[in-house]
Amino acid sequence: MNTRRPSAGRMACALIAALLATTTAHARVTKIVIDQTLSPAFCKGDACTSYGPAGQYEQIAGRAYGELDPNDPLNSLIQDIQLSKDADGKVRYVATFVITKPVDMSKASGMLWHEVPNRGRPVLISTQEREFGDIGLATAWQGDNAGFGTALGTTVRSNMSVEGNHWLQLPVAKNADGTAVTGQVFARIINRSGVNAQPLIVQTNPVPYLPATLDTSKATLVSRDHETLDGKVKGETPIAAGDWKFCGGGTYDDPAPLTKLPVQICLKGGFNPAKLYQVVYTAKDPYPLGVGFAAWRDLGSFFKYAKQDDTGTPNPIAGRVTHSIARGRSQSGNYLRGWLHLGFNQVEDKQSPTARQLHDGMWPVIAGRRIALNYRWAQPDGVLELYQAGSEGPQWWQPYPDRARNLPTRSIQDRCMASKTCPKIIEHFGAAEIWALKLGPEWVGTDPKEDIPLPGNVRRYYIGSSTHGGGSGGFNASLAEFHKTAKAVQCPGNNWGNGVLPANPLSHDEPWRAITVHFRDWVMKNTMPPPSRYPTIKAGQLVAPNKAAMGFPTIPGLRATAPEPDLINPFLDYDWGPQFDPNDASGIPTLAPPKIKQTLNMLVPKVDVDGNEIGGIPVVLLEVPLGTYLGWNITAGGSHPFHAGQLCNYAGGMVPFARTRAEREASNDPRPSLEERYGNHAGFVDAVRRATERVKASGFLLEKDAAALVKAAEASNVLK
Numbered sequence: 001m002n003t004r005r006p007s008a009g010r011m012a013c014a015l016i017a018a019l020l021a022t023t024t025a026h027a028r029v030t031k032i033v034i035d036q037t038l039s040p041a042f043c044k045g046d047a048c049t050s051y052g053p054a055g056q057y058e059q060i061a062g063r064a065y066g067e068l069d070p071n072d073p074l075n076s077l078i079q080d081i082q083l084s085k086d087a088d089g090k091v092r093y094v095a096t097f098v099i100t101k102p103v104d105m106s107k108a109s110g111m112l113w114h115e116v117p118n119r120g121r122p123v124l125i126s127t128q129e130r131e132f133g134d135i136g137l138a139t140a141w142q143g144d145n146a147g148f149g150t151a152l153g154t155t156v157r158s159n160m161s162v163e164g165n166h167w168l169q170l171p172v173a174k175n176a177d178g179t180a181v182t183g184q185v186f187a188r189i190i191n192r193s194g195v196n197a198q199p200l201i202v203q204t205n206p207v208p209y210l211p212a213t214l215d216t217s218k219a220t221l222v223s224r225d226h227e228t229l230d231g232k233v234k235g236e237t238p239i240a241a242g243d244w245k246f247c248g249g250g251t252y253d254d255p256a257p258l259t260k261l262p263v264q265i266c267l268k269g270g271f272n273p274a275k276l277y278q279v280v281y282t283a284k285d286p287y288p289l290g291v292g293f294a295a296w297r298d299l300g301s302f303f304k305y306a307k308q309d310d311t312g313t314p315n316p317i318a319g320r321v322t323h324s325i326a327r328g329r330s331q332s333g334n335y336l337r338g339w340l341h342l343g344f345n346q347v348e349d350k351q352s353p354t355a356r357q358l359h360d361g362m363w364p365v366i367a368g369r370r371i372a373l374n375y376r377w378a379q380p381d382g383v384l385e386l387y388q389a390g391s392e393g394p395q396w397w398q399p400y401p402d403r404a405r406n407l408p409t410r411s412i413q414d415r416c417m418a419s420k421t422c423p424k425i426i427e428h429f430g431a432a433e434i435w436a437l438k439l440g441p442e443w444v445g446t447d448p449k450e451d452i453p454l455p456g457n458v459r460r461y462y463i464g465s466s467t468h469g470g471g472s473g474g475f476n477a478s479l480a481e482f483h484k485t486a487k488a489v490q491c492p493g494n495n496w497g498n499g500v501l502p503a504n505p506l507s508h509d510e511p512w513r514a515i516t517v518h519f520r521d522w523v524m525k526n527t528m529p530p531p532s533r534y535p536t537i538k539a540g541q542l543v544a545p546n547k548a549a550m551g552f553p554t555i556p557g558l559r560a561t562a563p564e565p566d567l568i569n570p571f572l573d574y575d576w577g578p579q580f581d582p583n584d585a586s587g588i589p590t591l592a593p594p595k596i597k598q599t600l601n602m603l604v605p606k607v608d609v610d611g612n613e614i615g616g617i618p619v620v621l622l623e624v625p626l627g628t629y630l631g632w633n634i635t636a637g638g639s640h641p642f643h644a645g646q647l648c649n650y651a652g653g654m655v656p657f658a659r660t661r662a663e664r665e666a667s668n669d670p671r672p673s674l675e676e677r678y679g680n681h682a683g684f685v686d687a688v689r690r691a692t693e694r695v696k697a698s699g700f701l702l703e704k705d706a707a708a709l710v711k712a713a714e715a716s717n718v719l720k
Contacts, residue, residue: 027075027294027348029302030310031065032097035159040103054107054133059162060099060316064139066298067092068291074348078290079374079586083173083181091288093143094169095295096160099303100125100136105320109133111520112321114300114359116141116328116335119205119381120154120165123332128513132520135317139299141292141335142380143168144208146261153205168295170287173376182212184592185283185377186387187263188276191495191640195251195270199262200279201494202388203381206262209283214258217241219281221265227276229646230570231386231596239277243268246281274641280592283377290342290374290586297344300324300358305347323523325361326423330469331381333367333427334390341370341394342584343415345423355419361523362423366430366469366508368439369395370412375580376588383493383650384438384569387593391571392585395442396452397425404446404600405573407583413455425458426519426529430466430508431605431613431631435545436569436650437468440602444537446571448603451536461515461700462534463508464605464613465622465629467652468492470508475716477505478626480656489633491648497640499633501557501653506621506629510705517702530699535605535615542603542615550604553611555628556667557655563632567647571600610671611655617700620709623691624684626674626718627656659719674719681719688713 039058040048050056068091070081075091084091102108115123115138125136140154145167147153156169173181187200187207200207211219221244225235247255247266255266265279304321308314326345328336339345340362347356372389373380382388394402394410401409416422433439445452454460463470476482489499518529535541543549545568547561554560575597576582577590605613611628622629633648658664658673678684692706701709 027066027068027072027298029064029066029298029306032062032302032309032313032315033065034060034062034313036061036161038162041100041162051127051130051133054102054109054130056103057100057130058103060101061160061162061164062097063160064095064097064299064302065092066095066295068294072348074343074346075294077342077374077584077586078288078294079376080173080181080286080288081291083175084171084288084291086171091171091291093291093295095140095299096164096166096168097137097139097299097303098122098160098162099316100130101317102133105317107133108135108320110320110322111135111524112137112304112317112324114139114324114326116296116326116332117166118328118330118332119203120147120167122163122165126516128516135321137300137303137317138166139296140166140168141296142166143170143287143289143292144380145169145287146205146208146381148206148262168292170289170291172285173288180212180284181286181376182282182284183286183377183588184280184590185209186278186280186592188278188494189265189271190276191273191497191642192271193273197247197249197251197255197264197266198271199264201262202379203383203494205381207379208261208287209377210258210261210263210285211246212282212284214246216244216246219279221277221279223272223275223277225275227386228566229386230566230572230599239267273639276642278593286376289378289380292373293339293342293344296339297347297358300326301347304358324359325363325519325523326359327363327365328367329365330367331371331383333364334369334371335373336362336364337367337412338370338373338585340416340423341412341414342374343419345416346419346421355421357421357423359423361519362425363519364425364427366433367427368429368433368437368442370585372585374584374586384436385493385649387574389574389576389585391438391441392574393583396445397458398453398455400445400452402446404598405582410583422457424522426461426515427458428461428463428508428511428515430463430468430470430652432466432468432650432652433631434604435567435632436647438569438571438602440604441571441600443534444542444603446600448537448542448601451538454532458532459529460532460534461511462616463506463511463619464535464616465504465631466506466508467504467631468650471503471505471652473505473507473509475621475626475713475718477503478621478654478656479717480659481717483656488636489648489651489653491633491635491643491651493649495640496649497635497643498638499648499651499653500636501630501633501655504629504631504652504654506619510702510709511617511619511700513705514700514702518699533615533617535613537603539615541606543606545602545604550607552607553609553670555611555655555671556669559634562634567632567634568602568604569647571602573597573600618695618698620688620691620695620701623694624687625657627654628671629654678719684718685710685713
């Protein structure tokens with residue numbers, strides 16, 4: 001028998017091939033577990049919805065087990081990843097997922113929407129997208145394990161359900177000798193009263209770090225009588241260490257032990273609602289929260305590309321995804337901007353000679369900044385209240401100098417441009433993002449003297465005069481009689497209070513659906529979407545944030561000086577300490593709270609004679625207005641007095657038009673009345689009909705939605 005000994009070269013090649021086969025992905029999903037399958041889904045009793053040609057849908061919920069190589073360049077920038085390794089040198093996590101797909105996958109379109117949950121909450125693809133036959137995938141990223149109860153927030157649980165909150169289980173970072181990592185954390189208690197303990201909250205969830213010691217002499221607690229949005233403080237008073245306690249509930253005289261989140265403060269004599277309380281303490285056991293960027297990437301990669309996991313469990317959508325778009329709203333959209341900035345649209349693939357791109361498109365919705373996630377002691381639930389991170393480094397898509405902060409010329413897309421993995425991007429916003437969430441520098445930089453150009457892979461659409469995420473829609477919600485029984489607008493944030501003005505009903509729904517069609521066509525067919533539309537300096541549409549520069553009218557329901565220069569939430573340049581990287585917003589902050597180095601100038605859109613913003617995409621309710629629609633509101637006093645008179649965080653408001661000329665003249669309202677504008681109900685309906693034709697022609701309104709708006713106008717109470 002003839003035998004041939006393999007050559008040394010062949011043996012070497014075989015060895016290399018074997019190594020590649022076992023190390024193809026150093027960051028990967030190793031196992032998925034299906035916890036619940038709901039098939040068919042979207043049922044009421046025995047009646048289950050069928051979505052056009054795609055038919056019925058089903059939902060699959062489960063957990064994915066993943067591992068990371070901390071030394072791979074795509075992972076090594078994750079803060080504290082080297083302090084979070086298992087004995088074999090890998091970092092492991094468990095992340096939840098929910099898949100929404102046609103029951104019959106032969107009817108799937110090939111489009112995958114990879115959704116980013118907002119604070120763990122469930123997120124679904126829309127009815128419109130189900131009618132297209134699209135696939136939805138929501139996967140966890142927020143690993144701070146913080147919530148008020150086992151089913152709330154991002155609290156880690158033993159399984160996942162279709163309707164459950166998402167969670168990401170992470171290891172705790174430890175020093176090399178196994179001791180606890182510690183550092184300074186700050187938290188605030190606002191508008192709270194009484195003798196009972198009060199929790200430390202960021203937005204709506206607990207501050208996710210327990211104190212390293214319960215000895216209050218190692219911490220500081222102060223009260224403040226007043227502070228401005230730019231950090232000017234009056235009446236700060238230290239509270240003696242013996243006059244307060246860390247606790248898990250109860251009162252100062254009868255405190256419950258602190259054994260789990262939320263961390264609470266028990267105060268001798270109780271809390272005064274007119275004061276703000278700020279605590280700085282030494283925390284322990286940080287999570288490597290930046291792993292959330294890699295976990296979201298790797299689950300997306302598994303479900304888009306893999307056939308099965310290491311145990312043979314099949315990928316439920318294997319082979320059916322041809323295109324994908326990443327999408328997140330608000331906090332989740334900020335997440336996507338940070339995710340792309342740090343290079344996570346590049347998938348680890350050691351067999352590929354070039355970088356492999358994960359998603360073809362990315363849609364950060366109502367998100368004007370990068371999330372502050374990849375640093376030690378991060379609080380990802382923050383909404384840019386005073387001292388909260390999120391505006392560090394480049395916020396723009398094209399390399400541009402950060403002159404005011406003396407930072408280098410950089411952009412969000414630096415890493416993906418270097419690896420050639422940049423997706424097609426659509427972003428859309430409303431006015432609340434300008435006024436409360438510091439969007440402006442993304443358009444004009446930190447020294448706002450010129451427009452920053454948009455690169456060719458980005459489209460930007462601005463929905464002027466709208467609140468965060470848009471309002472309830474409809475026409476009756478703009479009428480004065482509707483507001484008499486409407487609930488007060490709640491100012492978002494940490495127990496902020498209520499707004500003076502009624503809710504802004506201007507909806508984002510119709511533009512959203514039109515943009516969805518454009519984005520699918522751009523990604524799947526390379527059909528270009530409409531050109532970007534947003535206010536610019538060049539067009540004379542961006543000005544200083546004050547009444548005179550904006551041309552804002554004096555109207556009833558608002559103080560005569562509004563909006564004042566200090567109403568806008570200011571863009572603050574923070575000093576987090578020498579171990580913090582202000583470009584990538586990573587590292588270790590050593591100043592808690594941070595120092596304010598300077599307040600930077602921002603610009604806002606000008607308004608027309610009615611007080612409605614100019615320069616954005618056309619929207620029917622702005623084309624045929626029933627009032628002045630605002631991306632801002634003013635905080636009322638009452639039971640939540642601390643921010644009274646200041647910006648109502650990122651809630652919008654509106655001031656309706658008078659019905660008749662006599663009514664407006666009686667209230668000194670300079671804006672023409674409804675009768676002066678439209679004559680009667682039929683005139684209003686006709687104006688709506690003509691406006692829908694204009695907006696359709698611009699590409700921001702679908703035919704189905706246009707017909708629905710005309711029908712809603714006919715059924716409305718306007719001038720009836």
